[in-house]
Amino acid sequence: MKAPLPANERERLLSLNSYALLDSLPNDEYDDLVTIAAEICGTPISLISLVDDDRQWFKANYGLGGVTETSRDVAFCAHNILDPDNVLIVPDARKDERFADNSLVTGSPNIAFYAGMPLVTENGFALGSLCVIDTVPRELTEVQLKALRALGRQVTKLFELRLARRRSEDTIAQMTLLRKRMLDFNHVIAHDLKAPIRNIRQLVEIVVEDYRDLLPADGIQLLDMLTSASLDANRLIQGVLKYSTSLHQIGAQRDEINLAELIANFGTMFKGETPYRLEYVGPAQVINAPLIALRQILQNLVGNAIKFCDKEEAVITIGCELAGRFYRFSVQDNGPGIPPAQREAIFSLFYTTAIEEDGQTNSHGVGLSIVSELVKALGGELAVESEEGVGSLFRFTVAI
Numbered sequence: 001m002k003a004p005l006p007a008n009e010r011e012r013l014l015s016l017n018s019y020a021l022l023d024s025l026p027n028d029e030y031d032d033l034v035t036i037a038a039e040i041c042g043t044p045i046s047l048i049s050l051v052d053d054d055r056q057w058f059k060a061n062y063g064l065g066g067v068t069e070t071s072r073d074v075a076f077c078a079h080n081i082l083d084p085d086n087v088l089i090v091p092d093a094r095k096d097e098r099f100a101d102n103s104l105v106t107g108s109p110n111i112a113f114y115a116g117m118p119l120v121t122e123n124g125f126a127l128g129s130l131c132v133i134d135t136v137p138r139e140l141t142e143v144q145l146k147a148l149r150a151l152g153r154q155v156t157k158l159f160e161l162r163l164a165r166r167r168s169e170d171t172i173a174q175m176t177l178l179r180k181r182m183l184d185f186n187h188v189i190a191h192d193l194k195a196p197i198r199n200i201r202q203l204v205e206i207v208v209e210d211y212r213d214l215l216p217a218d219g220i221q222l223l224d225m226l227t228s229a230s231l232d233a234n235r236l237i238q239g240v241l242k243y244s245t246s247l248h249q250i251g252a253q254r255d256e257i258n259l260a261e262l263i264a265n266f267g268t269m270f271k272g273e274t275p276y277r278l279e280y281v282g283p284a285q286v287i288n289a290p291l292i293a294l295r296q297i298l299q300n301l302v303g304n305a306i307k308f309c310d311k312e313e314a315v316i317t318i319g320c321e322l323a324g325r326f327y328r329f330s331v332q333d334n335g336p337g338i339p340p341a342q343r344e345a346i347f348s349l350f351y352t353t354a355i356e357e358d359g360q361t362n363s364h365g366v367g368l369s370i371v372s373e374l375v376k377a378l379g380g381e382l383a384v385e386s387e388e389g390v391g392s393l394f395r396f397t398v399a400i
Contacts, residue, residue, distance in 0.1 A: 001097065001098045001099070001101075001102075002073050002078075003072075003075070003078035003079040003082060003098075004082070006081060006082055006126070008125065011125065012081075012125045012126065012127070013052070013053060015121055015123060015125040015127065016050060016051075016052065016125070016127045018163065019127070019159055019162060019163050019166075020162075020166060021050055021059055021127075021159065021162070022050060022052060022057055023057065024059070026060070027059075027060075029158055030048055030059050030060035030155065030158065031060050031062070033048070033060065033130070033151050033154060033155055033158075034046040034047060034048055034060040034061065034062040034130070035062050036151060037062075037130060037132055037147070037148060037151050038062045038063060038132060040144055040147045040148075040151075041115070041132040041140060041144045041147070041148060042144075043063075043113070043132040043133055043134045044063045044133075044134060044135065045062065045063035045064055045109065045132065045133035045134070046060075046062040046063065046130070046131065046132045046133070047060065047061055047062070047064065047130075047131050047133070048060040048061075048119070048128065048129075048130050048155055049075065049077040049116075049128045049129055049131060050119075050127055050128035051072060051075060051077055051078050051081055051126075051127065051128045052072065053072070054071070054072050055069045055070065055071060055072050055075075056069060056070055056071075056072055056075035056077050056078065056128065057069040059128075063133075064109060070104070074102050074103055074104050076088070076090065076093075076099065076102075076104075076111070076114045076116060076131065077116055077128050077129040077131060079098060080116040080118055080126075080128075080129040080131070081118055081126035081127075081128065081129065082126075083118070084118045084120045084124070084125075084126040085118075086118075087115060087116065087117050087118075087145060087148065087149065088114070088115070088116045088118075088129070089114070089115045089139075089140070090113065090114040090115070091113060091137055091138065091139055092112055092113065092137035093105045093111050093112055093113070093114060094112060094137075099111070099114075109133070109135065110135045111133055111134075111135065112134060112135055112136050112137050112138075113133065113134040113135075113136065113137055113138045114131060114132075114133050115131060115132050115140055115145075115148060116129035116130065116131035116132075117129055117130045117131070117148050117149055117151070117152030118152070119152060119155055119156050119159065120156060121156065121159065121160070122160060127159070129152070130148065130151055130152040130155050132148065197230055200226070200230050201227060201230040201231070204223050204226050204227050204230065205227070207223060208220070208223050208227075254288045254289055254290055255288065255289065255290065255291040256286060256287075256288055257286065257287050257288070257289055257291055257294065258285065258286050259280060259282075259284060259285060259286070259287065259318075259320055260280050260282075260285065262291075262294075262295060262298070263278055263280045263298065263318055264278075264280075266278055266298070266299065266302055269299070269303075270302070270303060270306050274306050274307070274309045274311075274312075274313070274314050275312065275313045275314070276305075276306045276309070276313060276314035276315070276316065277313060277314070277315050277316070278302065278316050278318070279315075279316070279317050279318070280317075280318050280319070281317055281318070281319045282319065282320065282321075283319075283320075283321055284320040284321055284322055284327065287320065287327055288400070289327065289378070289398050290378065293374045293377065293378055294378075294398065296370065296371075296374060297329075297370075297371050297374050297375060297396065298318065298329075298331065300368065300370055300371050301331040301371060301394050302316055302318075302331065304368070305331070305333035305335055305392075308335055308336065309333065309334065309335045309336075310335060310336045311334055311335070314333060314334065314335065315333065315334045316331065316332070316333050317330075317331075317332045317333075318330065318331050318332075319332075322400075323397070325399060325400050326380060326397040326398060326399055326400060327397065327398045327400065328395065328396075328397050329395065329396050329397070329398070330393060330394070330395050331393070331394045332391065332392070332393045332394075333391045333392055333393075334390070334391040335391050335392060336388065336389065336391075337386045337387050337388035337389055337390055337391055337392055338384065338386040338388070338392055339388060343384055343386060346368050346384070347368050347369060347371075347372040347382070371394075371396070375396045375397070375398070378398045378399060379398070379399030380396055380397035380398045380399055381396065381397050382394070382395070382396040383395050383396070
């Protein structure tokens with residue numbers, strides 16, 4: 001007898017397809033569960049069966065050789081999903097009017113006994129069953145039934161974990177694509193704006209140089225304001241280009257990095273800035289991490305510490321230690337410190353606290369934004385502690 005369709009068949013099939021289980025590769029986790037079910041129940045066959053539109057497909061198969069599916073018309077599990085709340089037990093299929101003329105009973109594999117635990121999703125859809133099968137009539141003990149139910153719940157949990165992982169992977173893929181498109185857009189726009197901004201500045205310089213004596217004082221002031229505005233715009237453009245270029249460089253490759261050597265190479269990088277002293281205090285010596293991204297993070301933090309130091313000498317201490325599944329870094333300086341109200345905002349794109357005496361800034365405000373994004377991309381977290389007049393301590397982690 002062919003099983004009728006469940007009342008929610010359309011929605012059930014949509015739910016089944018969302019798990020991407022049909023025709024998937026074998027998995028040890030599922031194979032182990034059917035093996036355990038067969039051993040506990042003492043049956044030669046155990047299956048994880050998924051009831052598709054016109055077939056039942058076996059995610060795991062113990063005892064049926066290379067069989068991967070059958071027609072839905074002869075599937076015991078097609079009957080099983082009609083009552084998601086209860087185990088379907090058929091002590092002797094040869095005497096059951098629903099199955100007596102079933103080809104799986106009258107022919108190979110000659111099913112006589114069947115017990116199936118419906119595999120019900122969190123949304124209440126029965127996708128199939130974990131079943132045990134024998135070629136002779138029999139019954140299950142209460143202990144065996146209890147074990148079958150428990151194993152069925154474990155199968156369902158594996159389904160839900162698979163779905164959650166797929167959704168996470170899809171979300172990450174979408175975010176990665178959107179991020180790439182945003183960076184590409186930013187890069188193109190910033191690059192295309194460089195030429196007109198440069199032309200504006202050059203035209204203003206020509207006017208000031210050739211016609212300064214003919215212009216009134218307020219005209220000169222307006223031109224100076226225009227020059228200042230064009231310089232600010234150019235800094236912002238350079239910041240966007242630096243931001244997008246840095247984030248494009250993140251890759252999956254990991255390098256063997258000698259931290260003391262890496263930091264020693266910073267020794268000649270900031271010439272012309274405030275005198276400075278770098279010290280690496282360890283204890284980690286050699287780590288495996290993406291070199292380009294890590295160098296950019298440390299370079300930005302060290303560069304900021306030197307650029308904005310208000311002391312005669314900038315002193316920067318860098319440390320790294322292994323902490324579980326992460327490398328934990330620290331970068332401490334003796335600068336002016338950061339007011340509490342600004343400690344969250346400093347990681348925002350284009351935010352800067354560096355104001356010169358003339359009211360202008362020489363910072364594009366992307367350095368710490370780059371640091372924040374790179375740390376996130378490396379699976380870590382970034383935080384800052386600071387005391388005004390004493391200095392700041394930046395901590396960040398990098399996943400191993």
